[in-house]
Each structure stands twice: as structure tokens, then as C-alpha cells.
Amino acid sequence: MCTRAVFYFIVDIMNTKISESMPKAFDSNIKEKEMIKIWDDSGYFKPENVESYLKKEGLDIKDNFTITLPPPNANGDLHLGHTCGYSFQDLMGRFNRMTGHPTLLLPGKDHAGIQTEAVFTKILEKQGESKWDLGREEFYKRCYEFCMEKAANARAQEKAIGLSADFEREMFTLDPRLNKIVYETFYNLFEKKDENGRGLIYRDKRIINQCPYCRTALADIDTEHEEMRGIFAYIIYPFVDEADKKLAKEKLGQEGIVVATTRPETMLGDTAVAVNPKDERYKEFVGKKVMLPIANREIPIITDRKIDIETGTGALKVTPAHSPIDFEIAKRNKLEAINVINEDGKMSGDIPERFLGMDTVDCSKALVAELKDLGLLVKIENIKHSVTVCERCKTPIQPIISHQWFLNVEPFAKAALEELKKGNTKIMPAGQQRALEFFLKNIEPWCISRQLWWGQRIPVWYSGGKKLYDWLMDNPKKTPADYEKETGIKAIGTGKIFMGETMPTSDPDWKGNESDLLIEAETDMFDTWFSSGQWPYSTLKALFPNEKDFNKYYPTQVMETARDILFFWVARMMMLGKYVTGKTPFKDVFLHGLVFATDGTKMSKSKGNVVLPAGIIEKYGADALRLWYYISALPGSNVSVDEEKIKGNRFFINKIWNASRFVLMNIEEELDEVIKSEKDIKETKKIKEAKKELKKISNYIVKYQFNLAAENIREFFWHTYCDKWIEETKAEIAELKVGDKKRIEKLSELIYILKLSLKIMHPMIPFITESVWQELKTVGLAKGDLLIQQIEE
């Protein structure tokens, strides 16, 4: 007993150095910050430096590896979904950097038009300010500052998860260099005509989704459907002719035709009643006229194949201006569209004065009351139905007819589909590829203009004003002179448009007085996805304007993002990327699982179930969180935050630390011999097996099977290296004297395998592995920084 105690006392003294720099528990909070500094200083987040390193070492330089990282919205904190993406992107980036590829992970921030405008407007309101008081310019300036501040915050969090991105090259979607490229795309697509002679980008008047709260037009994809309670009102539209009335009374039980609607207020804009041509009930009434109650307008009964005989009464009131289906029916039947709801969701237009300015719901109630008094209301049913709402603020959408800018996505979608079919771009999981194909096959024109203040202004100028241009578009064969005659407004311009960032000083076709000429700026902004949809080539073109350099980075290898923006973003990047550059922007698309709250529901501030990555990292360390993503957030899955599992991973991280600590503590006093012996190490049985296992891990990484890579490395390192090999070695060297040749061999073997393992683990868990590597470096057992070490293949 006594001798034992003395022995360990001596060991303690000898190990003081190690014990000091390597405490029993791995302190992730301290070490992670140190490693971030080491990596920053190393310069290896830059592909050029990786390339010169490889050259210097006389190693093969393989193809560049590039990911243009999905830019998070620069208006808040990063959530667990963002850090999930970064974990996967960084794993791929680090692995490629360590296997001979000059690697660029290009970070960015998204101005996120409508969302940021909403967020910042709310912040202003809280401070007692209003965006309307600030005005456009001041609002833009303040919002820009706000985004820059938030971007810095996000950047710090990106570093905290270990992201090895080239931060000096970070891009903001409103960067002037990017704006230039986005504008060029716009000009080119405006000039390019489709087979009907129309520009691929064009201004059009059609039915769009108007959010009355955000006061802007939205693309179809920017809307959601929500189950809401509503009414289904059955209203009688009496026939005009007495004979028809009589016949109707006989056949239909009323002196009119009964229509059923969930939105009675739209009846003021009705221009027909449509029935199915095969509907026997209404056959003899087709072509007859009914009197639209309250509005007192005569409208015809028409037929349309799309009408469902079973729904409601089988007779549909047609409001072309405020219903997408009705808009289509009107087009087919050449019906007039009457606008009765304006951009703010209020009743307007040519309607009885008492309804003007009313909210649609109030108007609906008022109309129902009047119809009841007139005896024209059959009944009201209370129903639940799905209502289209704004994706941002959940306000019900008002379909209205409006002049907007559109992109004819059809040729783009065709090109993107082709790339998918050829396998030039592959989506993982495969099920999502079919979803994307379906989406691309059924795509509608994309409304790219938004009535916002935050974003890129559509670079268009109207000679004579926007109103004149739109009027001429609606009246194709007419002239500005006709415009003056018919509207009574003077036409002070030619009705032409000019493209460009700066205002044109003159219009060569303008015959009038130069000083009279009105040139009006387009005030609409681009949909935020119009710029982010160009992300891979816009960022790389901006950074590498020289074509030779650009081709080194583009097309990129992988797009790694979340499933929920497959249509919003991935589809747009594929369409625009292929069309503009001729090449699909990425070979593989890896869609990680969605991260949900502990209870399996979506995280939201209002529910109070938001878990932020910063808290998890502080508690368990970034490596533990990363490992959890790799094992849990598989493509196609939904994953709920599970702290127990993250905690379990932290135990593993600590295990790596202590195994390394053990090896280092034991070899301190015979270091030189170990270093010497390690140089011409024999391929022992353990080394052979380790190499086989580690090769398996890198194969998993190459095949995107990150869960298997993470699970297997954990299994190997913990249960083979630690539990078996270290324990065996312990027993083997127990009786050997310090400096014994066999002892040195055994310890060298352990160190050798440890280093191999650290390399292969580094892409997944960079902090612990680099921390250990740095310890090895200080005693001379390793050279350089781990992040640039090359994995043998």
C-alpha cells in the first residue's frame, strides 16, 4: 500500500505539466473560443491558402469544393435550424479541405424583404415610431443599420458552431456588387422574348394575392391555407324576364337562381352566374339574364366545364376581380372584371355609396342583412373552410386584379426539369425530388414585384408615369392622345419605359417641351427570392469577375438546406442558375431534417417553446450539438430537440479528451523515443483494423450517410479504442519499465491510432479534435493545425 502511494505520488509530479494543460473535464466554453482563434489565424478558411498549402507539401490539388451557404435572414438570432445547416455544410467543407480540395464555404446574409420590413416595422412601433413618419429613405437607412447589426450577431453564432467559412468574403443580398448582377439579369430577361413575342419578364394585369396588412402583392407560394370558420350564404338572383321568373318558380322553387358563396361582399363585382353545361337543372336557363341584387345590374347565366355540379347549388356567382377561379372563367368567357375591393382590403369602386370604404367582413354582414330584408336570402350555413392567408402575418389574402411585374417561369422550369432528369442535379431524399418535379411541371407565372420599401428597387422608369404605361397596356391599340381624351389626364410622356439604376434625363421620342416631361420611378421592390434565387452565381460572379476564376468555383458541388425552402429557394436557384449561366448551380442537394421543439411542434415565439443554439452550445458544447444533428436530423425526417441525447454526445466528447489525456500522461517522460518510433511505425493488427474502420467512416461521409459516420466513429473510438485497446495496452505495459522498447512501441501505436482518429473525426467534431491536436503539437507529437491535415485515402 505504502509503496503504491509513493509510486503514484511520483507519477503525479511527473504528470504535472499535462494535468495543468489538460484538466479532467473538457471545458468546451474555453477551448472552443481558443480554437476559433487558431482557425481564424491559420487562414485556411480561404481556398487559395489551402491550395498553396497543398502545393508546398507536394500534394495533389484536386478540384475546388464550393458551397454558397444559405444566407440566414439578417433580422434576428440564429435558430437551431440554421446551426443544423451549418453543421452539415461545415462537415462537408472540412472533409473536402482535408482531402485535397481547395474549399470555399461562402457565407452570406439575406435582406429578406417582406419579413425584415415586418420585423423592423414592429420594432419601430415598439419605440413609438412609425415607418410612415420616417418615410422611405430614412426607413431604408435605419433598416440597413439594423440588418448590419443583426448580421454581426449572426456571424458570431456561425463561428460558435464551428463554421469554417471565408468570413472576409461574406455577402449581403443588398451588396452593390450583387445588385448589379441582379439588375443585369432583370434587363436581360426583359429583353429576351418567348415564342409569343413577350419578354420573359413583363408587366401584366392579372389576379394576384394581395395582403391587406402588408399592403403588397404576393406570389402564390408566399401564401398558406388555414382552416377557418366561415359562412356559406345561399342568395337568390332573380331573373329579369317575367317568363323566366315563372319557369324558375316552377322548376327551381324560386323566381331566380340560387348561388352559394362564402364571401357575399364580392357579389357587388359579379359579372355572371356560371353552371356546368351538363347540369340538367339549369339547362333551359343558360343565356338568360338575372338581376344582380343591390348592385342592380343585369348579368348572364353562362356555362363552364370547371363548375362542380355537387358543390353548393351548382350555380357559381362569377367575380372575376376577386377570385382566381372566376378570373379564369371570365377569361374563357370574355367577361368583364369589376374591382370592388382595393389594396387595403376595403370596399371600393363602382358600388353603392353606403358600402364604400367598408371592411370586407362588415360589408358581408351588411349585405346579408339587406338581402334578408329583400327576401333574397335562402339560408346561411356555418362552415369550416380553408382560407388563403399571408405566409408572414396570417392575414387572409384578398385576390385582386393588379398591375405587377411577372417572370414567365415556364421555360426556366423546363430547363430545370431537364437537369433533374439528366441527373445533373440530384435531390436527397429522393422523395423530395419527385415533389420538386411536380412543382416545376405545374408552375404559374411568378409575381416578382412587391409594394415594399425594403429591398432592391425594380430598376424601371416610366415616361409619362406608371399610370399611362399601364393604361396603354390595358388598351393595346391606343395612344397617349387617346389616354388624354378618355381619362382627362394630360399625358406628359410617351408611355415608354427605360431600364437602369439611374433616372434617364430625357426621352428621345418625346416631342413636347423637355421641361414638361415626366419620368417616374418604379417604386416596387423585387421579391426577395428574385435576388436570393441567383445566389450561387451572383455571389461567385461578384467575387470572381474573371471568367477563369469563376469557373473554378461555379457550378458548386452541393446545396445543403432545409426541406421547407425547396420550392421557395432551391427551385428558383435551379431555374435562374441554369438559364443565366447555362449550368445547373449545384450537383447535389442535401435537405436536412426539420428541427422542432421538444414537444414535436414548430418552434415559435408565441408558443414560448423556442430553444436557441447559443444556450445549447454553452451547456453541452458545439461538438455535442453537431453530433446530434448528424445522427438525428436525417434528410426527410423531422426531429425534436432532445437534450438527453445532446448530453450523451457531450459524454463522448469528454471521453475523447480523457483518452488523449491518458496517452499523453503516460508518454511524457519518453517522448523523444515515441516521436522517433512513430515515424517508421509498423502496420500492427490494431493499426490495420483502425485504418479499415476509419476508411469506412470516410466512405459514409462521401456518400452523405452522415448518421452512419457519426454513429460508427462513436462506436469505434469509445468501445474499441478506449474500452478494448487502451485497456489492453494498460495491462501490457503495466509491468514494463519506463523506456522499455516494447512499452514505447505500444504507446506509439496508441498515439498513431489516436491521430488517425482525430483526423477523421475532425470534420464532425472540430473543437475537441483540434484541442487535442494542439496538445499533441505542444509536446512535439503533431505538426501544424488539424483543420488542414490531409486524410489518407
Place this chain on the structure above:
RNA sequence: GGGCGGCUAGCUCAGCUGGUUAGAGCACUACAAUGACACUGUAGGGGUCACAGGUUCGAGUCCUGUGUCGCCCACCA
């Protein structure tokens, strides 16, 4: 209405192109007094792989159908 995915141990989930007694983490049981680590080690219990057919020498894995839960898309007024 269309499409996609899940259903495997008490819980959360792995299981690539079909191949020996189906795995992990957590939880559970018993043991180990602790000099790398208790954020530990050793051993163990626990599963008719949703159901029904089929293909095959062989199916958790492939095919067909059913049930069930969930997600996405869609113009039922």
C-alpha cells in the same frame, strides 16, 4: 382531390444496392471503490420489424393491397 413520408426494444430512432442469432442512445437490472474518464467500466433483460398477400433458396429491406399518423401541394365557390 393529388403527391410524399413514418409505423422496428419502455421512450427516441438507426438499419446503404435483400444474406449469418435485428442494432444504437436513453431508461431498466446486477456487479465493479475509482490513478485517463463516474461526463466510468463489465455483464444482462427487453422486439411475431403496423397488418394481409406476393416475388425469392432467403424479406425489416423488393412488389401489391389495407389500416393508421404526419407533412406538402391544390381554384370546391
